[in-house]
Amino acid sequence: MMAPKIPGIGLAKGLWLTLKTLFQRPPTINYPREKETPVPRARGVIALDIEACTVCMLCARECPDWCIYIEGHKEMQPPSKPGGRPRSRATLDRFDIDYALCMYCGICVEVCPFDALFWSPEYEYSEGSISSMLHDKERLAEWLKTVPAPPALEAK
Amino acid sequence: MSGLLENFWVLLALKVAIIAAVVPAVSLVFIFAELKISAHMQSRIGPYFAGGRWGWAQPLADGLKFIQKEDLVPDDADRPVFKFAPMVVLMSTLAVFVIVPFSPKLVVRDLDLGVFYALAAGSFGTIGVLMAGWSSANKYSLIGGLRAGAQLIAYELPLVLAVVGVVIQAGTMSFNGIVAAQAAPVFTIGEFAIHLPYLFQGQVIGFVIFIIAMLAELNRTPFDMPIAESELVMGYLTEYSGLRFTMFFLAEYAGMFSMSAIAATLFLGGWYLPGLSSGALEVLGPVILMAKVSLLVFVIIWFRWTFPRLREDQLQSIAWRWLIPLALLNIVGTAIAKVVL
Numbered sequence: 001m002m003a004p005k006i007p008g009i010g011l012a013k014g015l016w017l018t019l020k021t022l023f024q025r026p027p028t029i030n031y032p033r034e035k036e037t038p039v040p041r042a043r044g045v046i047a048l049d050i051e052a053c054t055v056c057m058l059c060a061r062e063c064p065d066w067c068i069y070i071e072g073h074k075e076m077q078p079p080s081k082p083g084g085r086p087r088s089r090a091t092l093d094r095f096d097i098d099y100a101l102c103m104y105c106g107i108c109v110e111v112c113p114f115d116a117l118f119w120s121p122e123y124e125y126s127e128g129s130i131s132s133m134l135h136d137k138e139r140l141a142e143w144l145k146t147v148p149a150p151p152a153l154e155a156k
Numbered sequence: 157m158s159g160l161l162e163n164f165w166v167l168l169a170l171k172v173a174i175i176a177a178v179v180p181a182v183s184l185v186f187i188f189a190e191l192k193i194s195a196h197m198q199s200r201i202g203p204y205f206a207g208g209r210w211g212w213a214q215p216l217a218d219g220l221k222f223i224q225k226e227d228l229v230p231d232d233a234d235r236p237v238f239k240f241a242p243m244v245v246l247m248s249t250l251a252v253f254v255i256v257p258f259s260p261k262l263v264v265r266d267l268d269l270g271v272f273y274a275l276a277a278g279s280f281g282t283i284g285v286l287m288a289g290w291s292s293a294n295k296y297s298l299i300g301g302l303r304a305g306a307q308l309i310a311y312e313l314p315l316v317l318a319v320v321g322v323v324i325q326a327g328t329m330s331f332n333g334i335v336a337a338q339a340a341p342v343f344t345i346g347e348f349a350i351h352l353p354y355l356f357q358g359q360v361i362g363f364v365i366f367i368i369a370m371l372a373e374l375n376r377t378p379f380d381m382p383i384a385e386s387e388l389v390m391g392y393l394t395e396y397s398g399l400r401f402t403m404f405f406l407a408e409y410a411g412m413f414s415m416s417a418i419a420a421t422l423f424l425g426g427w428y429l430p431g432l433s434s435g436a437l438e439v440l441g442p443v444i445l446m447a448k449v450s451l452l453v454f455v456i457i458w459f460r461w462t463f464p465r466l467r468e469d470q471l472q473s474i475a476w477r478w479l480i481p482l483a484l485l486n487i488v489g490t491a492i493a494k495v496v497l
Binding site: 017019021022 | 461462
């Protein structure tokens with residue numbers, strides 16, 4: 001059996017809720033004046049470690065939006081010991097991410113076999129023109145400074 | 157100077173000027189209060205930047221913006237009626253202030269038929285709303301205007317009947333007379349006299365009915381069917397822009413002020429506060445009345461941001477099946493108490 005309902009109790013409950021909310025602090029953050037602290041591992045922008053990249057193109061192929069553009073060439077390295085065979089090494093010419101297309105899925109970061117891509121929590125890189133959303137490899141390498149240190153390994 | 161003030165026309169012009177300055181100014185304050193209170197009730201901040209602190213200049217900025225807007229009249233509109241309607245609405249709310257006593261002396265004209273005049277002048281605004289709805293040549297305006305007319309049938313009778321109880325108890329229809337009647341001690345314990353406003357002298361039902369009918373008269377939620385943004389765009393205001401829209405907007409908040417002032421005078425004791433000498437009341441009267449009015453205006457705003465809108469037929473059902481019988485019972489009870497006690 002239901003508890004007996006007092007008529008109009010719903011109206012009083014509603015009034016109580018709005019009155020309670022009136023005296024609570026709104027959760028609003030006045031963005032340009034106050035900055036929001038991003039959560040740990042926030043997906044703000046993707047940073048590139050140029051030295052670690054081997055131009056394997058896995059990220060560009062896996063990218064659902066096709067927003068990563070990679071060009072490279074091979075350079076011959078001197079042999080490691082005298083009389084040896086000269087080695088070839090892939091060098092990065094172009095690595096662009098078009099943030100106007102990027103949907104921040106993070107597949108490129110996941111798929112990179114040499115840990116050349118990282119998430120950075122920086123989010124303030126909006127532009128007045130859509131063409132300026134294309135970050136070249138120098139700009140992507142700049143973001144590397146903002147990448148937080150990886151969490152400590154679990155103790156054995 | 158005093159000779160000049162005794163001249164009827166000079167005094168009249170002065171009173172009109174004061175009312176015309178004070179009422180819109182207070183309305184702006186209420187508009188700002190609504191902006192802020194509604195925001196915080198919804199966990200928002202509301203206006204924040206206009207004018208520096210708290211965004212206090214937001215209603216002023218809104219008003220300036222409205223004044224700059226083009227005064228549009230639809231092609232098919234009934235031009236004279238369309239242009240005249242906002243003035244009728246604004247005048248009907250301003251006219252109520254003729255009888256509102258702000259202190260024993262500070263009243264434009266203390267009519268013997270004050271209560272009657274206030275209700276008559278206050279309900280006159282519905283004609284302006286009907287004019288606006290009819291002349292706009294817009295289906296939303298027309299439905300809104302007719303809803304306002306239908307609403308009048310529901311709330312006007314309980315509004316009048318709720319006041320009758322107070323009139324019986326006070327034995328006068330003059331507003332200052334009603335305040336004076338509430339200032340008289342109800343009973344005394346030795347030297348100590350107990351003063352009570354009519355709300356605490358058994359007019360609780362009358363007060364509740366008056367507040368409900370008042371919300372319907374002001375077209376405020378939960379009875380804002382004539383405006384009903386979600387179904388009628390803006391109701392009878394749909395085709396208005398610029399200064400004429402501002403007049404309607406100002407009339408809504410001036411109406412809140414005037415109806416709250418009437419309610420505060422009839423049920424909460426008006427400018428009277430127990431424990432103050434008559435000399436102090438002369439000075440503090442307006443402050444006391446404004447405090448009571450602000451309380452009622454807060455309640456009106458509070459209701460608006462809490463309750464959903466009723467249907468037109470639900471209002472009719474509430475008014476005719478509950479409010480009118482209750483108001484009649486209240487009159488009978490008050491009359492019996494008046495005779496017996």
